[in-house]
Amino acid sequence: xxxxxxxxxxxVVAFAVVFFAACNSEDNTPTNEISKITPEIxxxxxxxxxxxxxxxxxxxxxxxxxxxxxxxxxxxxxDELGEGSQIxxxxxxxxxxxxxxxxxVITVSVSPDLGTLGSNALDKTISMLNNLGSQLTYQRVSxxxxxxxxxxIEVTEFYELESGGYITLGRAAGxxxxxxxxxxxxxINSRWFELSIAPTVxxxxxxxxxxxxxxxxxxxxxxQTRESCGQNVNEGSAGVxxxxxxxxxxxxxxxxxxxxxGPAITFNNNDKNAMLTLY
Numbered sequence: 001x002x003x004x005x006x007x008x009x010x011x012v013v014a015f016a017v018v019f020f021a022a023c024n025s026e027d028n029t030p031t032n033e034i035s036k037i038t039p040e041i042x043x044x045x046x047x048x049x050x051x052x053x054x055x056x057x058x059x060x061x062x063x064x065x066x067x068x069x070x071x072x073x074x075x076x077x078x079d080e081l082g083e084g085s086q087i088x089x090x091x092x093x094x095x096x097x098x099x100x101x102x103x104x105v106i107t108v109s110v111s112p113d114l115g116t117l118g119s120n121a122l123d124k125t126i127s128m129l130n131n132l133g134s135q136l137t138y139q140r141v142s143x144x145x146x147x148x149x150x151x152x153i154e155v156t157e158f159y160e161l162e163s164g165g166y167i168t169l170g171r172a173a174g175x176x177x178x179x180x181x182x183x184x185x186x187x188i189n190s191r192w193f194e195l196s197i198a199p200t201v202x203x204x205x206x207x208x209x210x211x212x213x214x215x216x217x218x219x220x221x222x223x224q225t226r227e228s229c230g231q232n233v234n235e236g237s238a239g240v241x242x243x244x245x246x247x248x249x250x251x252x253x254x255x256x257x258x259x260x261x262g263p264a265i266t267f268n269n270n271d272k273n274a275m276l277t278l279y
Contacts, residue, residue, distance in 0.1 A: 110143055
């Protein structure tokens with residue numbers, strides 16, 4: 001769900017929008033400062049099997065680091081990448097670190113910058129997750145809280161133009177910490193809202209569920225090939241683990257919400273089994 005392919009089936013209007021944006025990119029510059037990564041950073045990311053052609057140094061959720069694919073890593077986190085483990089020949093898989101302290105309530109908030117659509121989508125996402133019956137339950141709180149009032153997972157807004165025939169829909173701020181807490185949150189690309197393929201509530205909720213999946217320890221189900229993006233790239237363990245989840249398939253799972261690229265908007269049975277096995 002991290003990216004959506006702008007296929008040839010898009011309408012002429014959509015192409016006009018894309019062309020106009022490309023010709024006027026200076027007027028659509030993201031609010032966060034972005035620059036190219038250094039060869040040293042690129043080497044570390046490539047050693048962790050990340051595709052770095054579109055990787056950028058940027059500030060995300062108040063920290064500086066690198067946006068690569070649908071993930072964001074601080075420079076300290078990048079230094080830990082590449083400490084990989086053996087890659088199993090499996091599909092549904094998780095990171096080494098998971099959320100601990102079960103049963104646990106995880107609070108989630110959404111930025112007002114994502115409007116009514118973002119607010120409604122988060123409510124639906126929380127309902128989807130809570131209906132799975134795991135030991136992780138989700139509760140919405142107000143955005144912008146500090147200290148103990150701050151949400152465990154914050155949903156923020158960022159703006160990024162489409163590139164190479166794809167648009168990045170969401171970007172997670174890493175995976176669970178060594179202390180057993182979820183990643184601090186993720187961003188939703190508001191550029192998506194401007195296109196003729198703008199999301200419905202259900203589509204945005206599916207993307208949010210995907211990114212929350214990363215925050216609590218799920219990796220892409222098609223990590224070995226990224227076939228849902230029309231690629232043949234092995235993401236590897238990326239230094240954070242690629243551990244098979246018992247009871248999930250070893251073959252293709254094209255309807256999983258954790259595919260690298262859409263279009264799933266609901267949890268399939270394998271997603272549910274994976275969640276209940278871990279939590």
